[in-house]
Amino acid sequence: MTQCLSRITAITILFIGITTNILPAETGPASNIPDRLIARKLKKHAPSLxxxxxxxxxxxxxxxxxxxxxxxxxxxxxxLHIPGSVNIVLHAVKTKNYLKLTPVVLVNEGFRYAELENERRRLLERGFQVSVLDGGLSAWYRKGGKLVGDLFALDAMKSVSPRVFFREKGYKNTLAVDISPTRSEASSRLVPYAQHINALGDKDDLAEEIKTLLHKNKTGPFRSIIIFNENGRQLQTLRRET
Known part of the structure; x- marks a missing residue:
């Protein structure tokens, strides 16, 4: 399983105008998957966040x-960053007492919400006024906000590490889509709530199916899509063709 996790990579593509993370992964036998990696109950990020x-x-x-x-x-x-923003490591924000004087909005690339939610709770207890920018830098740019730096860096920032993938997949706000030809036992155990779409067909049909899934899974803020398959093959081709 350790070897499996170390070989997961992420490719950011665009589907029907929606930023989408494709995670090619190799998985071993389902019986070798530790229980701690399997989401038993879906959680939901607090809308007030x-x-x-x-x-x-x-x-x-x-x-x-x-x-x-x-x-x-x-x-x-x-x-790449928002003009006027300051860069502070997440766990160090609590040491900046001057930030208690104004409302604070935490900004990241637009996906790793679990750790932001946990830290926000601690900051509120310390007297900070804190929220999280819904959609991060990607949404900021799409909705007309200015950015300083290399805009091509947006794609690189949307790569998803194995650790983040397994943490975020258990949230209702994250729509996981398995595009393998058939869904394996390992996939069903690791991401039991994933939707399955066979990506071997027409790419326009694939985009429409994802659009339909999004419509059926309206979960408020912090919506994300993770698209993955069993072995990572064909994902580069899929990215080029969509």
Whole structure:
């Protein structure tokens, strides 16, 4: 299983205007999958956690005080960030008492919400006013927000590590889609709530099926799609053709 996790990579593509993460993975026998990796009950990110891009832009245009705290790595921040935002490692935000003076909006690439939700809870207990930017940098750019740096860095920032994948797949806000020709026992155990779509057919049909799934799975803020298959093959081709 360790070998399996180390070989998972992520490719960001666009489906019908929606940023989508494809995670090619190799999985071993289902019996070798540790129980701790299997989501038993779907959780949901608290809606109160979110602040929309529109709400933040409105505050800025109205000259209302708000602190945008980018918790991405220093390297990612230097490559691309929101003008006026500050870069602070997530676990260090609680040490910045001056941030208690204004509402704080945590910003990341737009996917790793579980750790932001946990840290937000701790910050609230310490007297901070904290929310999380719904959709992160990707949504900020799509909805007209300005960014400073290399816009091509958006794709690189949307790569998903194995650790993040297994943490986020258990949330209702994340729609997991298995595009393997047939769904394996390992896939069913690892991501029991994933929808299955056979990606070998017409790519337009695939996009429509995903669009239909999104319509049926309206879960409020922090919506994400993870598309994966058993062995990672054909995903590069799928990316080029969509």
């Amino acid at each position: 979110a602040m929309s891009v529109e709400a933040v832009l409105y505050k800025i245009r109205q000259n209302q005080k708000v602190s945008l705290v980018d918790v991405c790595s220093r390297e990612d921040f230097e490559r």
